[in-house]
Amino acid sequence: MMKRSLQIVLLLFFSSLVAQINTAQSVYFEFDKFTLNKNDLSPIITLINSPNFSQFEAIQLYGYCDDRGSEAYNDKLSKRRVDFIQKLLISNGISQNKIFICEGRGKVNLDIDTTKNLKEVRDKNRRVDLIFIKKSTYTSFPENPKVGDNIILNQVLFEMGSSELSLTAKKELDRIAVLLQKHKNLRFEIKGHVCCTSNKYKDAIDKEDQVRNLSENRAKNVFLYFRSKGISPYRMSFKGYGNLFPLGKEDAQDRRVELYITKL
Numbered sequence: 192m193m194k195r196s197l198q199i200v201l202l203l204f205f206s207s208l209v210a211q212i213n214t215a216q217s218v219y220f221e222f223d224k225f226t227l228n229k230n231d232l233s234p235i236i237t238l239i240n241s242p243n244f245s246q247f248e249a250i251q252l253y254g255y256c257d258d259r260g261s262e263a264y265n266d267k268l269s270k271r272r273v274d275f276i277q278k279l280l281i282s283n284g285i286s287q288n289k290i291f292i293c294e295g296r297g298k299v300n301l302d303i304d305t306t307k308n309l310k311e312v313r314d315k316n317r318r319v320d321l322i323f324i325k326k327s328t329y330t331s332f333p334e335n336p337k338v339g340d341n342i343i344l345n346q347v348l349f350e351m352g353s354s355e356l357s358l359t360a361k362k363e364l365d366r367i368a369v370l371l372q373k374h375k376n377l378r379f380e381i382k383g384h385v386c387c388t389s390n391k392y393k394d395a396i397d398k399e400d401q402v403r404n405l406s407e408n409r410a411k412n413v414f415l416y417f418r419s420k421g422i423s424p425y426r427m428s429f430k431g432y433g434n435l436f437p438l439g440k441e442d443a444q445d446r447r448v449e450l451y452i453t454k455l
Contacts, residue, residue, distance in 0.1 A: 217318045218276065222257070224317075225271035232279060239283050249324040249339035249453075250285070251292040252276055257313035258301045270295030276319045291338055291453050332370045332450075336377060342450040343438075347413065349446040351387070352398040354408035356416060364413065367450075368420040378454040381417075381429040383410030384436060386445035394433040407431025413448050428453075 218227065218235065238244060254273035256265040277293050299316040306312055324339035332342055346363035349355070356364070371377065383406035385395040395405040410429035418424050438444045 215320060215322045217315075217320050219314060220272055220317045220319075222259075222313075222317065223268070225268060225275050227275070235279065236283055239280065239285060247323040247339075248289065248341070250280065250290045251320075251322040251324070251338070252290060252294065253292070253320045253322075254295040255316055255318050255320075256298040257316040258298050258303075259313075260298065262297060265298035266295060268295075269297050272319050276321065332367050336374060336452050336455070338452055338455055340452040342452075344413075344448050344450065345444070347448050348443055349409055351446065352396065352405065354397050354399060354405055354412050356412055361416065364416050365420065368417055368422055371417070371422050371426075374455070376455055377452060378426045379428075380451045380453055381410040381413045381427060382449040382451055383407055383413075383429065383431040384445055384447050384449070385409075385434050386437065386442040388434045390434070392433070394431055404431060406433050409446075409448055 220227065252273045254269035254271075254276075256269050256272075260268075273293050273295050277287075277290055280290065281287055301309070301312065301316075303309065324337070330343050330345050333340060336342075344360075344363060344367070347356070347360040349357075349360075385406045388395040392403060394403045394407065396403050397405040397408045399408070407430065410431055414424070414427055414429040417427060434445070438447075
């Protein structure tokens, strides 16, 4: 029965992938267990290997237990369930960087005297919730940012071969820094890009230091500028992506940085 329930849940999820932006689904565990057998896992593996799955850019995992047992024991058990699903995703090609939250939330308390269908309720509480978040791309900072948002800073562009911030870029970063201060818990990755580089090279040469790390230096300079404006470095990371993600527009549009929201 448990196996069939899992398959039905994942079948419904699979059929709704295209229609939904954020999708939340659950997988269920037997009492006091934190693993699923091979047959139970096959629907999940089919799902994450489907072409439609690529539209999801962020994954959050939350684990739960039923109401039996101590708080401490169930805290550990719920985390082990989450860890099991996380390892499953990673072993099937999902980047660990996409799994932004992996949290065991312990047991779901019940009033045994008033809860109807107690066994069924407990069965549903022994679970891991998987939340899949579709990437949203913006060209300005959104009013209500969410995990998975990718913000192209189209006013923060660079001269050929340079990682230096222009006056226009600094004005735009000043504006965004004010918005970031309003979202104190928001964390993000700064993504640097380049144009016009042969595919045999991972990055372009930065004329400032003559090292082939131009996209990383662009991201780093934005990081340092935000830090100078009071944004905590613990909220930010930076990474260069070379010429892997051209926009297919003018070359100048590829000499850019983006902000990718990783946590709220």
